[in-house]
Amino acid sequence: MPVVLARGRVENTHTSAFTRPSRSLLGLHANTKQAISIAIQETPAIHVQHLLIWSKSTGCRTGMKGNGMNNSAPLSRRGFLATSATLAATSAVGAEDKLQSRQASGVKVGEVTDSSAIIWTRLTAKATRNADGPKVVGRPGKEDQSPTASEVPKLLGACPGAAGRIRVRYGTKPDLSDAKSTDWIEVTEKTDFSHQFALKELPSDTVIHFAVETTNPDKTPHAPLTGTFRTAPKPDAEAEVTFAVITCQMFADLDHADGFHIYPAIGKLAPRFVAFTGDNVYYDSEQPVARTPALARYHWQRMYSLPRHIELLRQLASYWEKDDHDTLKNDSWAGQKQGELTFEEGLRIFRQQVPMSETIYRTFRWGKFVQVWLTDGRDFRSPNSMKDGPEKTIWGKEQKAWMFRTLKESDALWKVIISPTPIVGPDRPNKRDNHANEGFKHEGDEIRAFLKKNLPHNCFTICGDRHWQYHSVHPETGLNEFSIGAASDQHAGGSPGEKKDYHRFHRVKGGFLSVSVNAKGITFRHHDVNGKVVYEREFKTK
Numbered sequence: 367m368p369v370v371l372a373r374g375r376v377e378n379t380h381t382s383a384f385t386r387p388s389r390s391l392l393g394l395h396a397n398t399k400q401a402i403s404i405a406i407q408e409t410p411a412i413h414v415q416h417l418l419i420w421s422k423s424t425g426c427r428t429g430m431k432g433n434g435m436n437n438s439a440p441l442s443r444r445g446f447l448a449t450s451a452t453l454a455a456t457s458a459v460g461a462e463d464k465l466q467s468r469q470a471s472g473v474k475v476g477e478v479t480d481s482s483a484i485i486w487t488r489l490t491a492k493a494t495r496n497a498d499g500p501k502v503v504g505r506p507g508k509e510d511q512s513p514t515a516s517e518v519p520k521l522l523g524a525c526p527g528a529a530g531r532i533r534v535r536y537g538t539k540p541d542l543s544d545a546k547s548t549d550w551i552e553v554t555e556k557t558d559f560s561h562q563f564a565l566k567e568l569p570s571d572t573v574i575h576f577a578v579e580t581t582n583p584d585k586t587p588h589a590p591l592t593g594t595f596r597t598a599p600k601p602d603a604e605a606e607v608t609f610a611v612i613t614c615q616m617f618a619d620l621d622h623a624d625g626f627h628i629y630p631a632i633g634k635l636a637p638r639f640v641a642f643t644g645d646n647v648y649y650d651s652e653q654p655v656a657r658t659p660a661l662a663r664y665h666w667q668r669m670y671s672l673p674r675h676i677e678l679l680r681q682l683a684s685y686w687e688k689d690d691h692d693t694l695k696n697d698s699w700a701g702q703k704q705g706e707l708t709f710e711e712g713l714r715i716f717r718q719q720v721p722m723s724e725t726i727y728r729t730f731r732w733g734k735f736v737q738v739w740l741t742d743g744r745d746f747r748s749p750n751s752m753k754d755g756p757e758k759t760i761w762g763k764e765q766k767a768w769m770f771r772t773l774k775e776s777d778a779l780w781k782v783i784i785s786p787t788p789i790v791g792p793d794r795p796n797k798r799d800n801h802a803n804e805g806f807k808h809e810g811d812e813i814r815a816f817l818k819k820n821l822p823h824n825c826f827t828i829c830g831d832r833h834w835q836y837h838s839v840h841p842e843t844g845l846n847e848f849s850i851g852a853a854s855d856q857h858a859g860g861s862p863g864e865k866k867d868y869h870r871f872h873r874v875k876g877g878f879l880s881v882s883v884n885a886k887g888i889t890f891r892h893h894d895v896n897g898k899v900v901y902e903r904e905f906k907t908k
């Protein structure tokens with residue numbers, strides 16, 4: 367029986383069918399602005415107390431210091447499950463140290479197939495992000511000086527790492543009574559205190575429950591971080607699938623202190639997965655400019671330790687691409703530097719911050735109706751300054767051959783290429799960084815011609831990078847492209863304007879994209895930042 371250390375006035379308790387507490391109870395606390403209610407659940411399988419915390423003053427159910435979930439809409443069941451999950455990771459005021467989770471940078475569940483997944487996590491010195499410390503936010507000025515490596519752990523939003531051990535327990539039952547366990551893995555500064563656990567032999571189209579367990583180097587345990595995800599259906603399964611796509615998240619343009627509005631909006635949509643097309647953080651065009659690897663890692667810490675971001679990513683499969691700003695700097699390529707940070711180190715840091723397969727370009731099948739391709743646009747690209755021609759490339763020879771081969775081989779009804787940058791556009795005439803620009807026209811023409819010849823009716827591109835939403839149809843090849851738009855309205859802009867010969871839809875605002883497939887067809891929907899559908903286009907199965 368757990369000992370209740372938390373103090374607080376009982377305001378409310380929450381249970382759910384999913385995490386029905388075997389016992390609940392509550393402690394009281396009078397001397398606080400916050401009225402906190404705590405339900406403690408003892409889950410025998412993982413021996414952890416789940417703490418449900420409700421802050422009356424902030425409306426925050428996460429227990430994250432200083433970050434209210436200012437969400438007035440009633441919690442959906444899914445939303446509630448999300449909340450419950452996070453709470454397992456948090457600790458109440460006065461709770462014993464060992465009850466705190468030490469995964470302030472959250473977990474990411476990636477590379478999900480019908481039988482496997484990779485769980486990324488990182489051991490941190492504290493349960494939550496730094497709630498105070500120097501605030502370095504905004505666009506860079508000429509006089510800006512980046513914090514030194516020793517100052518980074520003290521910054522607001524930093525999540526300093528800690529050495530210790532991590533393992534993952536996972537199974538199909540919510541109480542993990544059928545759980546398998548990975549081996550304990552020691553993490554150190556060498557891997558930024560992170561590890562990626564490959565889970566194999568999972569059942570298809572099944573909700574997998576997991577608990578990421580951590581200990582100090584001396585094996586003193588911390589509270590685990592729990593979550594869920596659902597594996598992909600088998601290729602012949604007639605599964606209805608919805609997924610969401612996000613791009614371009616500038617911290618300075620956050621539209622809520624707890625994280626972007628699009629995160630809870632996507633949670634309410636309950637998709638099977640979310641794909642990130644890159645510019646997941648901005649190393650160069652906002653403060654602090656990442657002139658060192660430590661500062662580059664700090665950008666990931668402060669973005670993915672926000673409560674709303676932790677909430678979504680602990681219970682939803684995610685696929686990750688990178689672009690220029692989360693590799694090094696605007697329109698960057700191999701050999702370039704930003705202070706001490708090299709492009710090549712940027713490539714390594716990206717792979718360390720997200721769950722990733724051996725190859726950075728890959729494809730995932732989600733049932734009979736849909737297959738997605740995730741392309742990489744940085745590792746293999748020619749310098750933007752090179753003269754355009756047959757040798758100039760963004761995809762590189764191997765990725766391009768693999769793309770063309772796997773696209774032709776696929777028997778999925780609908781094929782969706784998720785690209786960090788546009789392939790159709792139109793883009794601004796002064797840009798030189800992507801397949802929709804003059805600078806890479808040769809390869810852009812080659813890709814568009816391939817798709818017209820081989821997959822004229824059932825292949826689409828989704829692109830990130832551009833800070834406006836659009837549905838374009840390429841005038842010569844008929845290729846349909848959907849641009850997601852920036853993660854917040856504050857970050858939207860830059861469009862060259864609506865062009866009638868390309869655009870079927872054009873909107874200079876933030877939001878996200880969702881795609882739904884079923885036996886009837888495939889539907890692309892642009893959403894505003896709160897999830898409202900602002901454009902919809904369906905392609906029917908013939």
Ligand SMILES: [Fe+2]
Nearest residue numbers: 614645831832
């Ligand atoms: Fe961007």
